[in-house]
Amino acid sequence: MADLWQNAMDYAVAIARKAGEVVRDALRDDMKVMTKSSSVDLVTQTDQKVEQLIIQSVKEKFPTHRFIGEESVAAGEACDLTDSPTWIIDPIDGTTNFVHAFPFVAVSIGFSVNKQSEFGVVYSCLEDKMFTARRGKGAFCNGEPLKVSDQEDIKQSIIATEFGSSREPEAVDKIFSSLRNILCIPVHGVRGAGSAAINMCLVASGCVEAYYEIGIHIWDVAAGSLIVSEAGGVLMDVEGGVVDLMSRRIVAANRRAIAERIVKEIDSFSPPRDDTPPSKQ
């Protein structure tokens, strides 16, 4: 079975590269920008086209596998993670960046079996960086091994986060309150690439010590989570404890003590879970 998943991962890398070409080409075209949950939650025809390209390619080789895809869920499909082999796809992570040609845009493909992540592929397609991780086998960028930062002091750290796509005043207040608490630790700086997947790869690469966000979805972080843990990092819920990829909350850090310090400063809240159908939210 192990070889089968290695084959699946090699296939995912090839598809992500092909998807990245489509994304790069689309940057030169006129874009039709549409919205989803709010006027700042953007989607383009390229997001939909790339998701279909990935799903169709996987179905040809692995016809029994299941999918959780950002745009399929937006179109009404269930967001169910079962024990079956499941590809968890964000065709363009950083759609707002893509629309504005802000240069951090990723194709993100996670793969899970028995609800355990087996591999993760994040292709930062404008930087041409292919991040990969296979469970138990380490994390890599363009074939070079990745390792999280060895910084122990949060005051000597850069923390990544995002403002997300909610403009509900209560959520925005909490996001700013957490940001204020973290800045005033004080830390060296706060950054955000505009793509959850790329932020997680920055943690894995040792460029930032941690990343946290409330409001992400499973497809934003499924691949990046394995890349962080295989690079030696830790994952945590924003209130501490085990991360739940359906909960839309995550802290990823180079070490447990830094994650725990961030948790202390977060003014947490709970957006509707990914696995709760809209009719029950």
Ligand code: IPD
């Ligand atoms: C978004 C990006 C963004 C994060 C949002 C995500 P999308 O994903 O990862 O950085 O702040 O929470 O939804 O919509 O571009 O795939």
